[in-house]
Amino acid sequence: xxxxxxxxxxxxxxxxxxxxxxVGAAIRDFWNGLRAGDLGSLPIIFGLLVIVVIFSSKNExxxxxxxxxxxxxxxxxxxxxxxxxxxxxLLGEIDLSVGFVSGVAGVTVAKxxxxxANQTSAFVAIAAALVVGAAIGLLxxxxxxxxxxxxxxVTLAGLLAWQGVVLLAIGEGxxxxxxxxxxxxxxxxxxxxxxxxxxxxLAIALYAGTKLLGILGRRRAGLxxxxxxxxxxxxxxxxxAILAVVAVSNRDRGFPLVGxxxxxxxxxxxxxxxxxxxxxxxxxxxxxxxxxxxxxxNVDRVRIAVFMLCSAMAAFGGIILASxxxxxxxxxxxxxxxxxxxxxxxxxxxxxxxxxxxxxxxLLGALVIVSVANGMGLLxxxxxxxxxxxxxxxxxxxxxxxxxxKRLAAVGR
Amino acid sequence: MTDSPILAxxxxxxxxxxxxxxxxxxxxADAGEVxxxxxxxxxxxxxxxxxxxxxxxxDEGEILFEGRPVSxxxxxxxxxxGIEVVYQDLxxxxxxxxxxxxxxGRELRDRLWRLDEATMEQRTRETLRGLSVTTIRTPRQLxxxxxxxxxQSVAVARAVMWNSRVVILDEPTAALxxxxxxxxxDLVRRLAEQGLAVVLISHNLHDIFEVADRITVLxxxxxxxxxxxxxxxxxxxxxxxxAGIPAAARSNGEAPV
Numbered sequence: 001x002x003x004x005x006x007x008x009x010x011x012x013x014x015x016x017x018x019x020x021x022x023v024g025a026a027i028r029d030f031w032n033g034l035r036a037g038d039l040g041s042l043p044i045i046f047g048l049l050v051i052v053v054i055f056s057s058k059n060e061x062x063x064x065x066x067x068x069x070x071x072x073x074x075x076x077x078x079x080x081x082x083x084x085x086x087x088x089x090l091l092g093e094i095d096l097s098v099g100f101v102s103g104v105a106g107v108t109v110a111k112x113x114x115x116x117a118n119q120t121s122a123f124v125a126i127a128a129a130l131v132v133g134a135a136i137g138l139l140x141x142x143x144x145x146x147x148x149x150x151x152x153x154v155t156l157a158g159l160l161a162w163q164g165v166v167l168l169a170i171g172e173g174x175x176x177x178x179x180x181x182x183x184x185x186x187x188x189x190x191x192x193x194x195x196x197x198x199x200x201x202l203a204i205a206l207y208a209g210t211k212l213l214g215i216l217g218r219r220r221a222g223l224x225x226x227x228x229x230x231x232x233x234x235x236x237x238x239x240x241a242i243l244a245v246v247a248v249s250n251r252d253r254g255f256p257l258v259g260x261x262x263x264x265x266x267x268x269x270x271x272x273x274x275x276x277x278x279x280x281x282x283x284x285x286x287x288x289x290x291x292x293x294x295x296x297x298n299v300d301r302v303r304i305a306v307f308m309l310c311s312a313m314a315a316f317g318g319i320i321l322a323s324x325x326x327x328x329x330x331x332x333x334x335x336x337x338x339x340x341x342x343x344x345x346x347x348x349x350x351x352x353x354x355x356x357x358x359x360x361x362x363l364l365g366a367l368v369i370v371s372v373a374n375g376m377g378l379l380x381x382x383x384x385x386x387x388x389x390x391x392x393x394x395x396x397x398x399x400x401x402x403x404x405x406k407r408l409a410a411v412g413r
Numbered sequence: 414m415t416d417s418p419i420l421a422x423x424x425x426x427x428x429x430x431x432x433x434x435x436x437x438x439x440x441x442a443d444a445g446e447v448x449x450x451x452x453x454x455x456x457x458x459x460x461x462x463x464x465x466x467x468x469x470x471x472d473e474g475e476i477l478f479e480g481r482p483v484s485x486x487x488x489x490x491x492x493x494x495g496i497e498v499v500y501q502d503l504x505x506x507x508x509x510x511x512x513x514x515x516x517x518g519r520e521l522r523d524r525l526w527r528l529d530e531a532t533m534e535q536r537t538r539e540t541l542r543g544l545s546v547t548t549i550r551t552p553r554q555l556x557x558x559x560x561x562x563x564x565q566s567v568a569v570a571r572a573v574m575w576n577s578r579v580v581i582l583d584e585p586t587a588a589l590x591x592x593x594x595x596x597x598x599d600l601v602r603r604l605a606e607q608g609l610a611v612v613l614i615s616h617n618l619h620d621i622f623e624v625a626d627r628i629t630v631l632x633x634x635x636x637x638x639x640x641x642x643x644x645x646x647x648x649x650x651x652x653x654x655x656a657g658i659p660a661a662a663r664s665n666g667e668a669p670v
Binding site: 217218220221222275276277281283284286287288290291292294295296297355356408 | 508
């Protein structure tokens with residue numbers, strides 16, 4: 001909702017203003033933002049369109065309800081991990097351990113629900129895995145914040161160490177099969193048609209409600225509250241998107257339960273990032289750590305908390321992945337998972353330099369990466385080619401970000 | 414206004430190892446007045462304000478706040494007394510907007526732990542309006558897009574928003590152009606008119622003679638003297654700064670403390 005309007009002296013419009021007062025102003029603001037280099041989600045939406053056009057023209061199975069539902073399930077794990085990565089990137093730090101932290105969490109859950117003497121309930125197992133994740137984050141974050149070892153090195157060490165833990169816990173070449181139905185439900189259960197519609201209605205009502213409350217709050221405070229028509233148009237677009245997703249899902253198996261979980265996580269973490277003091281402090285530390293420190297923010301505590309939440313989200317992602325695969329093996333958390341998660345956050349528009357980005361970029365970036373992998377899989381293309389293409393997309397995304405950053409710097413935003 | 418100054422330092426000394434950064438310095442700041450603090454590089458200006466701000470607690474002497482001796486052991490103590498410092502490098506976050514910077518670290522929250530954006534924005538608007546800062550069109554603008562003068566205004570507004578009594582400005586006009594310097598000097602004057610005690614550190618005597626009521630000159634860690642702007646000249650101040658010639662025209666006899 002950050003829009004742009006011209007400042008008095010600039011030929012290039014630069015200043016961000018309040019909410020637009022009319023539909024015309026909203027469109028003008030958007031256009032001015034584009035000219036100033038604030039591309040927002042536009043490159044991604046364009047990229048997704050290209051992906052859809054290419055793959056659906058090559059393979060008639062790409063643009064089907066069945067594949068759409070597959071896609072949602074396939075991207076759930078990466079999206080969840082990428083949410084945590086977004087927060088770490090906002091600080092201007094990096095976490096290379098998320099892949100194998102998710103593996104450790106998967107192993108934890110799988111071992112705890114194993115039908116043997118130590119079997120625990122699914123909920124206890126999930127909670128334990130999340131606590132393990134948070135504890136790993138506490139350890140790594142403390143080393144970064146208190147001792148001052150660069151996060152790149154600390155989490156690189158973590159990458160190796162947690163991979164070692166996965167191997168030791170499973171034993172060479174082994175696989176742990178998950179039989180607990182509750183755990184398997186996470187990624188393999190689909191909502192009934194009616195539940196899907198109900199949830200869509202709930203989401204739309206929630207969206208409309210928060211927007212309305214926001215406007216009322218600003219009116220009550222005597223502040224410009226923006227145009228109702230603009231908010232209405234956004235609401236209609238949001239409702240149309242949600243209803244379309246549910247309608248398509250219902251033509252196949254229905255909306256996946258894991259989709260609900262990921263959506264809830266996205267909403268929750270967006271709330272934390274944008275509406276709480278903690279989220280504000282994360283942006284502040286990423287933007288100017290010294291200014292944050294002088295403002296009385298406990299910078300070390302913010303850093304440690306972010307590493308904890310990142311590892312906990314990685315653990316959550318690991319649980320989802322284990323559920324989808326019905327098992328964990330020695331490769332849990334390996335392969336391209338780590339790079340996919342970081343690439344998702346960056347492709348989605350979160351800056352590697354800290355202070356700039358949004359939680360939703362995890363979803364947008366994961367959508368790009370997973371649909372490319374999905375489409376190329378359908379075409380029967382080799383893994384080598386998939387990596388090559390994904391690499392090029394990442395490079396393109398970072399280049400677009402750097403160019404837009406240059407442009408923004410030139411107009412002082 | 415009370416008889417005693419809001420802030421007074423008596424015989425303050427501070428050493429860093431063998432270096433005597435301040436020795437036996439007297440200084441005061443009165444409500445409704447702009448006190449300029451001048452001196453050459455290394456005269457002890459920064460050490461003095463850092464002592465007041467609690468970053469370098471003093472070794473000797475006493476600090477009086479409204480006539481009562483106080484000990485300032487850390488920045489929090491200074492903040493609690495109502496002493497705010499606007500440092501030269503401003504300490505604003507470029508990636509946040511004006512409201513977010515004004516409330517950084519002291520965000521208002523509602524019952525649900527949610528940021529109370531509406532109230533924060535409203536108070537920011539009021540504060541900026543109260544200081545007649547009209548060049549910032551909307552407080553939802555990112556600080557990255559502000560000019561130097563506007564940034565200075567935001568930093569000053571942030572310092573005075575918290576019921577502060579003493580505001581210390583470290584070289585507020587150092588990096589500014591003519592028009593922006595004008596803005597900031599007007600702002601400094603307005604702070605004094607609102608009853609705050611303003612301490613202004615500057616190398617620019619022209620600026621000082623325009624806004625200050627009194628001038629304290631430091632040289633090599635000692636106070637050379639205090640001058641009333643109305644009764645001195647730039648020449649005399651330059652002499653005091655460079656040669657440490659105490660004022661023949663220490664006009665009213667001793668300083669009011």
